Amino acid sequence: MFNNFPLWPTNASTIAGDVDALFIFLLVVTGLVSIAIFILILFFAAKYRRRPGIEAEQVEGSTPLEITWSIIPLGVFLVIFAWGAIIYFHERTPAKGATDVYVVAKQWMWKLQHEGGQREINELHIPVGRDVRMIMTSQDVIHSFYVPAFRIKQDVLPGRYSYTWFHATKAGTYHLFCAEYCGTQHSGMIGQVVVMEPSQYESWLSGGTTSGSLAQNGEALFQQLGCTTCHRSDVQGRGPNLIGLFGKTVALEDGRTVTADEDYIRESILNPAAKVVSGFKPIMPTFQSIVSEEQVNQLVAYIKSLSKPATGVAGTPTIGSPQTQPQNPKVQ
Amino acid sequence: MATAITIPAEREHYLNKEHGISSWLLTTDHKRIALLYLLSITFFFFIGGFFALLIRLELLTPAGDLVQADTYNKLFSMHGQVMVFFFLIPSIPAVLGNFLVPLMIGAKDLAFPKINLLSWYLYVIAGIMMLHAMITGGVDTGWTFYTPLSTAFSNTHVIEAGLSIFVAGFSSIFTGLNFVVTIHRMRAPGMTWSRMPLFIWAHYATSIIQLLGTPVLAITLVLVVLERAFHLCIFDSTCGGDPLLFQHLFWFYSHPAVYIMILPSMGVVTEIITCFSRKRVFGYHFIALASISIAVFGFLVWAHHMFVAGMSVYAALAFSLLSYSVAVPSAIKVFNWTATMYKGSISYSTPMLYAFGFIGLFTMGGMTGLFLASLGIDVHVTDTYFVVAHFHYIMVGGAVMGYLGGMHFWWPKISGRMYPEGWGRLAALIVFIGFNLTFFPQFILGYLGMPRRYWQYPPEFQVLNVLSTAGSTILAVGYVLPMVYFLWSMRYGKIASDNPWGAAGLEWKTSSPPTTFNFDETPVVTWEAYNYDEIPTPEEVAVER
Numbered sequence: 001m002f003n004n005f006p007l008w009p010t011n012a013s014t015i016a017g018d019v020d021a022l023f024i025f026l027l028v029v030t031g032l033v034s035i036a037i038f039i040l041i042l043f044f045a046a047k048y049r050r051r052p053g054i055e056a057e058q059v060e061g062s063t064p065l066e067i068t069w070s071i072i073p074l075g076v077f078l079v080i081f082a083w084g085a086i087i088y089f090h091e092r093t094p095a096k097g098a099t100d101v102y103v104v105a106k107q108w109m110w111k112l113q114h115e116g117g118q119r120e121i122n123e124l125h126i127p128v129g130r131d132v133r134m135i136m137t138s139q140d141v142i143h144s145f146y147v148p149a150f151r152i153k154q155d156v157l158p159g160r161y162s163y164t165w166f167h168a169t170k171a172g173t174y175h176l177f178c179a180e181y182c183g184t185q186h187s188g189m190i191g192q193v194v195v196m197e198p199s200q201y202e203s204w205l206s207g208g209t210t211s212g213s214l215a216q217n218g219e220a221l222f223q224q225l226g227c228t229t230c231h232r233s234d235v236q237g238r239g240p241n242l243i244g245l246f247g248k249t250v251a252l253e254d255g256r257t258v259t260a261d262e263d264y265i266r267e268s269i270l271n272p273a274a275k276v277v278s279g280f281k282p283i284m285p286t287f288q289s290i291v292s293e294e295q296v297n298q299l300v301a302y303i304k305s306l307s308k309p310a311t312g313v314a315g316t317p318t319i320g321s322p323q324t325q326p327q328n329p330k331v332q
Numbered sequence: 333m334a335t336a337i338t339i340p341a342e343r344e345h346y347l348n349k350e351h352g353i354s355s356w357l358l359t360t361d362h363k364r365i366a367l368l369y370l371l372s373i374t375f376f377f378f379i380g381g382f383f384a385l386l387i388r389l390e391l392l393t394p395a396g397d398l399v400q401a402d403t404y405n406k407l408f409s410m411h412g413q414v415m416v417f418f419f420l421i422p423s424i425p426a427v428l429g430n431f432l433v434p435l436m437i438g439a440k441d442l443a444f445p446k447i448n449l450l451s452w453y454l455y456v457i458a459g460i461m462m463l464h465a466m467i468t469g470g471v472d473t474g475w476t477f478y479t480p481l482s483t484a485f486s487n488t489h490v491i492e493a494g495l496s497i498f499v500a501g502f503s504s505i506f507t508g509l510n511f512v513v514t515i516h517r518m519r520a521p522g523m524t525w526s527r528m529p530l531f532i533w534a535h536y537a538t539s540i541i542q543l544l545g546t547p548v549l550a551i552t553l554v555l556v557v558l559e560r561a562f563h564l565c566i567f568d569s570t571c572g573g574d575p576l577l578f579q580h581l582f583w584f585y586s587h588p589a590v591y592i593m594i595l596p597s598m599g600v601v602t603e604i605i606t607c608f609s610r611k612r613v614f615g616y617h618f619i620a621l622a623s624i625s626i627a628v629f630g631f632l633v634w635a636h637h638m639f640v641a642g643m644s645v646y647a648a649l650a651f652s653l654l655s656y657s658v659a660v661p662s663a664i665k666v667f668n669w670t671a672t673m674y675k676g677s678i679s680y681s682t683p684m685l686y687a688f689g690f691i692g693l694f695t696m697g698g699m700t701g702l703f704l705a706s707l708g709i710d711v712h713v714t715d716t717y718f719v720v721a722h723f724h725y726i727m728v729g730g731a732v733m734g735y736l737g738g739m740h741f742w743w744p745k746i747s748g749r750m751y752p753e754g755w756g757r758l759a760a761l762i763v764f765i766g767f768n769l770t771f772f773p774q775f776i777l778g779y780l781g782m783p784r785r786y787w788q789y790p791p792e793f794q795v796l797n798v799l800s801t802a803g804s805t806i807l808a809v810g811y812v813l814p815m816v817y818f819l820w821s822m823r824y825g826k827i828a829s830d831n832p833w834g835a836a837g838l839e840w841k842t843s844s845p846p847t848t849f850n851f852d853e854t855p856v857v858t859w860e861a862y863n864y865d866e867i868p869t870p871e872e873v874a875v876e877r
Binding site (some may be wrong): 004005006007008009018019022023028030034037038040041044045048049051052056057058059061062064065070071073074077078080081083084085086087088089090091092107123140141142144146148149151152153154155157158159160162171175177178179180181183184185186187188190237268271288306 | 401478484485486554569571576609610611613615617618641642652653662666670671673675676677678691692696709710711714715758779780783784787788789793825864869
């Protein structure tokens, strides 16, 4: 029991150091103020303890003093607020070009899939020194993706994507916890994040068997579901052309504009009437009960790949190509 | 002015005026209703405490071995629901507030004595529903009822527990309503707003929250019940609902609810510190204003419970900033209490020890609140034991210390007897030590990353969990002791004089215990609150300590 007894969590991501620095600053500031208050109270309690014949001396309140001890804490609070806000912005803004990992949470397991198609359950292998972004959804209740060593946490909700990202700095194996109470086996919904040196990571990636990358599977599904009938790449179909869509600003029929991110694409598959692109009719049927969360992820990955330069494990998919069988990736 | 005259034995007062069960169950005397509440909330406190001990025993070892996972989930859910809705929220307002608000402002009773009795009956009905839900299998949603777990996935007694809290909410609303009207309309001649004890200001602020916040909780729980029973698609994302909507509605009440628990406690502490320092309170208007600001700003910070829930970054920013605005009035209070002791004549009586404990624990709870309001840190520590430790420092370290301090302070007035002072001080010390040993290790556990509501946990968290469990057994002793000696004192305690502490409030200017209508003649107030320079000391009124 006593041979493994840490008092400070491992620091294994770029953000962890920032969070720890603010935490230590707060410990020092609040610690000093608290100790000052406690010492003052104990000092008063001792110095002015009740003694026969000595009466209390009445002291009038003091407005300048009240204002002083309101303004100074407020100033300190604003510093803490701003510092915390900066870290939060950083935590919520993933770098461009991060490696995506898709996560589907369910009672009570984490299902993860890499861009190359590698699937994992309750285990996530990632390399040191690369930005990794988690694109997460839940099949049932709310869960929360929490890696204490990275100091990141994000609730995972049904019906939408939630995102978080990190940049691991130290190889090792770290806890993955579900931090939002999710029913019977909440405390069993745990796993590990294995951070590897890049070379080891590459060999891990090629070691497993996959049945094609996410985008390739998405492309096959895109064909199979008949999406190509309307979303054509050669001529204007009844639905918008999806090539180059990802990341663009889209004008909607009702005058709003949205950025075409993963959540927008997801919503457009499952609830197409929610955001109709300007110039198109709301004729697309919902795929709500037709595709699973994993299949939505594949479709999203495919549509994203249509906006990427011709590199990466997904190869060069082309929309509306006659090929229906996914190519085998570089490993069988 | 009614002067303090001690009449030996047989004098008629609210306790001996009538006898028999119906004289209690049909009473409209605010003091008797306060005692009915005291019995009922004590009952629920020990039920909730029993659940807490089972939780701590389960967490003694990393493996889930004492109870099943489902049982554990029900234990922490029901611990939370019982302690929040059936103990903490009614605790000070419904017991001490009920007893003291009319006495402190020189009124005969609350404005609506029958509604006051109705409040208690609603509480009892809600309590019976909750007990029934527990006995027939319990509920496992956490006290927070998060959707869609509560609406679509849990197969426990969510509907009955939800409706029980719905009913308890109305009990709370009626109490708040009664206090607001009473404080506005029934103050004795001369009892102007700026002469009211700060205990009354604290209850006024609390009542505003009860009136404005509780209906939102009631509506939210009805929506959960309807969604669960009829699948309304309000919170269900598969048919156009939004689970985050539930969280917004829930915390819109449940964050201010924290102030329903802590504000009355702050009021109690102000009364105690002035009395046992024999000082006018430092910064009367600032403390009164701080109570009102806490009530107002408390409504603007709810989404700080949701920084990782999936809100927009800008919303999170606004709620973080606003959260710090609530911290300022809390800090003002702590500084004013400290300044009140300056040049006082300080006695270390039991209530004062609880007040010291309150300031210490509330300060630590408040300071760690600054950590949680800070976005960057909250992402790491939210939903971990850091949060558990933080809110127990506020709600148990703060609110319960204040409640116990108040119970000791006003026990002579309530019962007409003195509790044993030595045992009182010992219990206060045991509570303080047990509390810190239970909850301080949880701050470290939280920063290490141990999530809350875990039935089993990785072995490296064990040492701190063992310390916490050890502390909880000490804390339990500290809580049982006062109950034992309060009961003992009702028969064997020294007879209390009308004003055993030499305290300043109007409640001390009537007999102990008071008569049914509180004052023989309506008092006329011509002095400021806490005029300790004009009040004879306890020594002068010749009370043996």
